[in-house]
Amino acid sequence: MNINKELINLTSLLDFSNKLTQNLSEEFIINSTLFTIIGKLSICGVQATKSIDEKEIITFKKGRLDCETKITEVILIDHNIKYVFLLGKKIIEAEISDVEKQYVKLIISIAATALENFYNFQKLQFQKTQAEKKSQLLETLFEISRSFSGLSSEEKIVKALAFNIMGQLMTNKFAVLKTNGKNTILRNTLGITDIELTSIIPNLKKIKVDSDLDERYKDIIKIATPMNISGNTEGYLIIGPKMHGEYDESDFSFVSSLASTAISALENERLIQEEIEKKRFETELGLATEIQKRLLPKSKLETDKFSYYGMTKPSSEVGGDYFDYVKISESKYLFVIADVTGKGMPAALIMSNMQAAIQSLAPIEKDLKSLVDTVNKVVYRNTSKDMFITAFFCLLDSDKSTFEYINAGHFYPLLSASGNLTELKTGGVILGFLPSPIIYNSEVMQFEDTLVMYTDGLNEATDPAGNELGMEGVKKIVAEAVKLQPKEAVDYILNEAHKFSDSNQLSDDISIVVLKKK
Structure with missing residues (x-):
């Protein structure tokens, strides 16, 4: 063979x-x-x-x-x-x-x-596996995107993002950072210490793609992806090593897409919240405006012995100024002008409480001092420590041509008599600043001509150079205004304030009330 x-x-x-x-x-x-x-x-x-x-x-x-x-x-x-x-x-x-x-x-x-x-x-097997993995990751990305759209807060979106990072990438180290202007704010983290993040954060702005990651941090993190929207970096997605194996190109691509999806969801949520807040503010503003309109009395009051006219012009839609009058008897009237700190709904609610107290208490309180002390008690109980009211109370007896007044920290009203202007200063502390009882001083004056009451928006009106009108400027304007009837006097004072400011819009609320003897 x-x-x-x-x-x-x-x-x-x-x-x-x-x-x-x-x-x-x-x-x-x-x-x-x-x-x-x-x-x-x-x-x-x-x-x-x-x-x-x-x-x-x-x-x-x-x-x-x-x-x-x-x-x-x-x-x-x-x-x-x-x-x-x-x-x-x-x-x-x-x-x-x-x-x-x-x-x-x-x-x-x-x-x-x-x-x-x-x-x-x-x-072929590897390509098939990669294709299947990419298809799975793409499907997962769509599911994540859909789930983000149903979440109603930034906290929930970030938490969902964290769960998906852990589940899809099999890692127990990650951090989600979001920028806020120049600052980087931690939103969620796991397995990466604050000390490690403190050393990493200053270098994040240098990162444009994952490969830019500094070698010093490779033991802590494997992926650091900027979260970009409209060309701006709004955050960073930091991911540590896998628990088993290494990341491949599909993982990097998935993380990049996930970062874009997440920041888009976060930005959409921010815009939604802004719109909700805007609507809430507009609703609140509308309510506050309506409250303020209902609080203010009729602008004009005429009797056989005096004329009264008042107006308020807020610097924004809702101001903190308030004026009112209460008829106590045929000859006695209580006049009030006040300035509430703040604006918007809080100021409107304080004004509402004050008006309710004055309208209900004025006819029953035995004297002006007791009334002011009780109003102070109401304001103190119903306001926060950072809110208070300056006010001027004037109790007119038209039969006797006299009035008693109390100035609770308000800018001095001006009394015109025989061509002279007198500042009405007697009173006490602002309302709501100290608990009752408080001793308020009062003074009785002869009512011979005109009483002009106003809020700080008048004497704090500023010219283009930043100079305030001040008390002397107010006196010059009032000296001319008292020659006019109440409505014309109010219009004159307001026009002069605008001339001084060289603007149709004053920097603060302004209210003016003129009471003139016939």
């Missing part, structure tokens, strides 16, 4: 080829090749060493190679994977024949084809 012919029997080679193609395993292919060579050639040992880019990866060995190497065969797969086969000498004293060498070449060639198929299959 011709052994050499038997060795290269085509049926045997085909069986060997089928055997390799039926099992796509690199280790199986190499081991089968080594077993076939060592068995057919009866050699002492055979070895296959795999290298990628000239770096040794793994060595497969059958038998022993402490004997002399007789054959070296090299195969190259996919340009960078190389296998080097080493064959030892025969066990019996004989040389490896040319036919046997040809057989080895054929066997290794078949193995090379099987290995190429194996690597191609691996590539």
